[in-house]
Amino acid sequence: MDIPVWGWAAVIIGLLVVIAIDLWVVDRGEPKEFSIRQAGFWVGLYVALAVLFGIGLLIFAGPQQSGEFFAGYITEYSLSIDNLFVFFIIMSRFAVPKAYQHKVLTIGILIALVMRGFFIVVGAAALNSFHWLFYVFGAILLYTAYTMIRDHNKSEEDFDENILLRYARRAFPTTPDYVGSKMIVRVDGKKMVTPMLIVMIAIGSTDLLFALDSIPAIFGLTTDAFIVFTANAFALMGLRQLYFLLGGLLQRLVYLSYGLAFILAFIGVKLILEAMHDIVDWAPKIPIQVSLGVIIGTMLITTVASIVKSRRTPAVPTDAAPEQAERH
Numbered sequence: 001m002d003i004p005v006w007g008w009a010a011v012i013i014g015l016l017v018v019i020a021i022d023l024w025v026v027d028r029g030e031p032k033e034f035s036i037r038q039a040g041f042w043v044g045l046y047v048a049l050a051v052l053f054g055i056g057l058l059i060f061a062g063p064q065q066s067g068e069f070f071a072g073y074i075t076e077y078s079l080s081i082d083n084l085f086v087f088f089i090i091m092s093r094f095a096v097p098k099a100y101q102h103k104v105l106t107i108g109i110l111i112a113l114v115m116r117g118f119f120i121v122v123g124a125a126a127l128n129s130f131h132w133l134f135y136v137f138g139a140i141l142l143y144t145a146y147t148m149i150r151d152h153n154k155s156e157e158d159f160d161e162n163i164l165l166r167y168a169r170r171a172f173p174t175t176p177d178y179v180g181s182k183m184i185v186r187v188d189g190k191k192m193v194t195p196m197l198i199v200m201i202a203i204g205s206t207d208l209l210f211a212l213d214s215i216p217a218i219f220g221l222t223t224d225a226f227i228v229f230t231a232n233a234f235a236l237m238g239l240r241q242l243y244f245l246l247g248g249l250l251q252r253l254v255y256l257s258y259g260l261a262f263i264l265a266f267i268g269v270k271l272i273l274e275a276m277h278d279i280v281d282w283a284p285k286i287p288i289q290v291s292l293g294v295i296i297g298t299m300l301i302t303t304v305a306s307i308v309k310s311r312r313t314p315a316v317p318t319d320a321a322p323e324q325a326e327r328h
Contacts, residue, residue, distance in 0.1 A: 259302030
């Protein structure tokens with residue numbers, strides 16, 4: 001889809017305005033916990049904006065582009081929900097006060113937007129120049145699907161700190177406790193970082209790993225950089241509110257990892273088959289309508305099965321950390 005520069009600028013500015021309004025309304029005043037009603041409003045607003053954008057694509061660009069956007073958006077949003085499990089683990093591991101959790105998520109999500117924008121530009125250019133990368137992306141998705149199933153029961157105790165986080169812990173003198181929402185403070189004339197900065201590094205570096213998984217997934221559905229970017233942006237917007245809205249309910253999606261693993265494996269196979277189609281005629285090309293149906297159907301089955309399973313399993317206390325819930 002050929003989008004002029006002013007079209008890109010209009011979409012980016014519009015997204016930034018909405019995010020700025022969100023930050024101004026939610027984050028003004030003293031730090032406070034999110035209410036369920038407040039979180040629900042913003043999640044509903046962001047989902048509605050994504051649906052309106054998809055309808056706009058249907059009207060002005062056609063069903064193919066609209067279908068690619070919705071397939072990409074649902075896939076990225078679903079992956080983002082699964083990523084919230086890891087955010088819960090990080091928040092619990094570092095004992096982040098609830099009043100400051102939204103700030104951690106805000107910075108982490110802004111970092112994710114910037115990183116994903118970079119990966120989209122690089123990925124689109126690379127795929128246009130090197131056809132064999134489709135096989136690489138397909139293999140990445142198949143491996144990611146395998147790791148999702150392998151690590152399905154991973155808990156807080158199994159959380160692996162990446163190399164950047166381990167380095168930050170060793171390199172920076174850190175205060176034993178949080179100092180409000182400050183990241184750097186001066187103690188006895190010496191600059192020290194607070195656990196807040198360490199958490200930011202944990203969230204930001206984890207977002208980087210998420211981007212490495214999610215970008216190949218959406219490129220398996222469309223190679224249009226505009227659709228890839230907008231689907232990612234809408235999926236990330238409102239993610240911090242979704243974190244507070246789902247809260248302890250997230251632990252009840254016990255089969256989410258299996259559903260996402262199936263979706264990623266399906267997209268990985270789709271990528272490889274479409275790459276082979278240019279070489280051999282017998283390799284099928286899977287229409288975007290079929291992909292959208294598979295994605296929606298898988299998430300519906302996963303959600304219903306999870307609800308049925310959770311009703312048959314003793315409830316976990318609401319004050320328990322989500323990662324302590326049984327995930328079968």
